[in-house]
Amino acid sequence: MSTRSPQTSHPSGTVPGRTAGVTAGQTPDGTPGVTPWHRVLGLAVGLVTVVSVVVLAFLWPSVTAEPRDLPVAVAGSAEQVAQVEAGLAQGAPGVLDVTAVDDRDAAVALVESRDVYGAIVLGAEPEVLTASAASPVVAQLLGQQATALQAQVDAAAAAQGVPAASVPTVVVTDVVPLSPDDARGTTLGAATFPLVLGGIAGGVAIALVVLGTGRRLAALGTYAIVGGLAIAGILHGLGGLHGAFLADSAAVGLTLLGISGTIVGAAAVLGRPGIAVGPVLFLLVANPLSAAAMPVEMLLAPWGAVGQWFPPGASATLLRDLSYFPAADTTLPWLVLAGWAVLGVVLVLVGHRRTWSAPVPSADDPLAASGRA
Known part of the structure; x- marks a missing residue:
């Protein structure tokens, strides 16, 4: 004759640890449990807010970025430097911040110490110095200045009656180039x-x-x-x-x-x-x-x-x-x-x-x- 273990009786037939009449996934009235609407909508709005903040944080700097007060050196006489500053203020206001230096060697030293992004060298051998390793964007911008500088040299030579064959050509020199292994940085x-x-x-x-x-x-x-x-x-x-x-x-x-x-x-x-x-x-x-x-x-x-x-x-x-x-x-x-x-x-x-x-x-x-x- 088999014997059965006595079963412990619980009020209303409930299982220990559960509320009377409630099974897993159900609310107290016996219907399937669901998330309240205010919590659903609040979660959705909260997630959108978080994603919006993340997108704004990553995109805002690049969207608002523009060249402003980029330090460059200009080597030449005081009169020549003043003319370049006036031309930059008219053609590209607020883009370049000019530092006057005595000669090309001083300009190169500032570029190599990363105090300036490049330089404009005036005189008999005009030259634009860039540093693509510092910033390819600024190097390209300074390269465009070489075209403007060449136009000024040509105009000055024409005013003085200098033959076209004797007009110096503005040279662009990358003083600190990027490595060939990472040519674009x-x-x-x-x-x-x-x-x-x-x-x-x-x-x-x-x-x-x-x-x-x-x-x-x-x-x-x-x-x-x-x-x-x-x-x-x-x-x-x-x-x-x-x-x-x-x-x-x-x-x-x-x-x-x-x-x-x-x-x-x-x-x-x-x-x-x-x-x-x-x-x-x-x-x-x-x-x-x-x-x-x-x-x-x-x-x-x-x-x-x-x-x-x-x-x-x-x-x-x-x-x-x-x-x-x-x-x-x-x-x-x-x-x-x-x-x-x-x-x-x-x-x-x-x-x-x-x-x-x-x-x-x-x-x-x-x-x-x-x-x-």
């Missing part, structure tokens, strides 16, 4: 966005997976060093970077550390909401303002200068200088990248102190328990 210009994504991905992953302040700092350091060497190696192999390998690796590593460290530090201080710092600050704000593919001066003031104080902008400037402009002063971008790296480490340590001064967190929340070493 697309590889170097496109490198900034993957670096931003890499920094964000590394920061989010470390914040979510790694527990313990010491272990997080070790993960950040390892990620920055190995990532800097690997990415610099890839960019060198593709022809995008041409500076000293270790210097390029340090620049890339500091960029990754500045972005990922800030995210991990924000998560340590703010908890899970701190992870949103990365996409908002670095992807939607800093990356569009980095001026990686255009001159800083082409962005609306003061946003071009502001972008240079974030890792994407500082990294783009530093890598270009290391590759093509060894005479340029790279102090500011190095300090900016180092500053963000230090900020990330400090935030991680502050989060550690905050966690230990707070009540003991639940072990179920990795972010809440992340301050433990």
Whole structure:
């Protein structure tokens, strides 16, 4: 004779953990559960708002970009420089910002130190100096100035009765050309966005997976060093970077550390909401303002200068200088990248102190328990 296990009776025949008369996917009245209309419409409108902000953030800099106050040098006598400035003010107002120099050598020095984008050399041998490595767009713009300068030389020669065969021809010289491996500069210009994504991905992953302040700092350091060497190696192999390998690796590593460290530090201080710092600050704000593919001066003031104080902008400037402009002063971008790296480490340590001064967190929340070493 078989025996049956006694069954426990529950009020109204309900199953433990469920409301009486309600099955999975049903509302209390027994009908299939559906999302309320106000939540559906609110979600749709919210998603459209987010997408609109992303599209605006990425397109606004390029749509509003235009040549303005681009620094160039003009070599010649005071009278000749004044004539060129007057001609530029009439033909291209507000486009070029002229710096007068004594001779061609002084103009070349300014171009090689990246203080100007190019130069106009006047005199018996007129010449236009460009630097496509600084900006192919500005180099093309200055090349157009050679045509205008030639017209002025021809007019002056005709007024003086100089034979056409004796009129000098304006020469265009690319003082700092792009490498043949990256003749259009697309590889170097496109490198900034993957670096931003890499920094964000590394920061989010470390914040979510790694527990313990010491272990997080070790993960950040390892990620920055190995990532800097690997990415610099890839960019060198593709022809995008041409500076000293270790210097390029340090620049890339500091960029990754500045972005990922800030995210991990924000998560340590703010908890899970701190992870949103990365996409908002670095992807939607800093990356569009980095001026990686255009001159800083082409962005609306003061946003071009502001972008240079974030890792994407500082990294783009530093890598270009290391590759093509060894005479340029790279102090500011190095300090900016180092500053963000230090900020990330400090935030991680502050989060550690905050966690230990707070009540003991639940072990179920990795972010809440992340301050433990």
